[in-house]
Amino acid sequence: MRKALLVIDVQNEYFTGKMKVTYPINSFDNILAAMDYAKESNMLIIIIQHTALNGDSFVKNTDEWKVHRKIMEKHHDYILEKNKSSSFHHTDLDRILQNDKIETVVISGYMTQMCCDTTAREANHKGYKVEFLLDATGTIDVSNQIGSITSKQLHEATLIAQSIGFSNVISVKDWMKK
Template sequence: MKKALLVIDVQNEYFTGKLKVTYPQNSLDNILKVMDYAKSNNMIIIIIQHTGLYGDTFVKNSNEWEIHPKILEKSYDYIIEKTKPSSFHETNLEEILKKENITELFISGYMTQMCCDTTAREAFHKGYSVEFLSDATGTIDVSNEIGTISSKDLHKATLIAQSLRFSNVMSSEEWMK
């Protein structure tokens, strides 16, 4: 079984922009650790970069759109640009996975309930085995017309939903054992 680590949307928007990730606190450090682990275990590492088509977040070529510099210091195999929450939507991700004979995907990055969740669900529907790294993903507090939820509760709710059917949810420490 060939494996790939997806590093989804670890961009400056989540550190210096309007959408500062607040939970879990050490998610970036864990993403960097799992990237090292994946490389040392001959896994394919695919960085996904979100481009916003509307609004004032993830504006192409802005500082906030750029991949976090610590991510780019690590070894990786591909960078894919996307414009929707799914890393599969109108990208060459599936083409790369087929070319590399990947059967198992590991989900890391931002945000837990949006692009990570959507990508994991679509990967499951496409027949991939999916592992969702609980502390190498992260999110923000959300408040809208429907209600308010803390980043901790939103993260936990997404992980619970993922574990029902779509992914094997585990910490980066458990994954690296």
């Protein structure tokens, strides 16, 4: 069964910008470990980079927009740019996965409840099996007119929803044992 690791939006915005990922605290190290394991296992590795069409985050060619340098230093097969939460929306992702006869996509990156969740759901709808790395994804505290939620609560709620019918939610350690 061919797998592809998606490394979604691991950009400087989440490290030095306005949206610093706070949970889980070891998510970045786990993303790097997942990339190493995927390379050793001859999995396709696809880096996804978000570019905002408006707003003041993820502005193309700014430092915060750039993919984290440690991610770029790792082996990868493709880098795809996206403008929406889904990594499939107006990108070549589906074509690449089909051409490489990928059956399972593995979700890593940021943010759990946004681009990771949306990409996982769409992958499931397109017929791919989905493995969602619970400790190689991460998020931030959110507070808006609807209410407030901690990064831990938001992360866990998204993982619960994913596990109900979209993804096999699994730790990096357990994923590497498979």
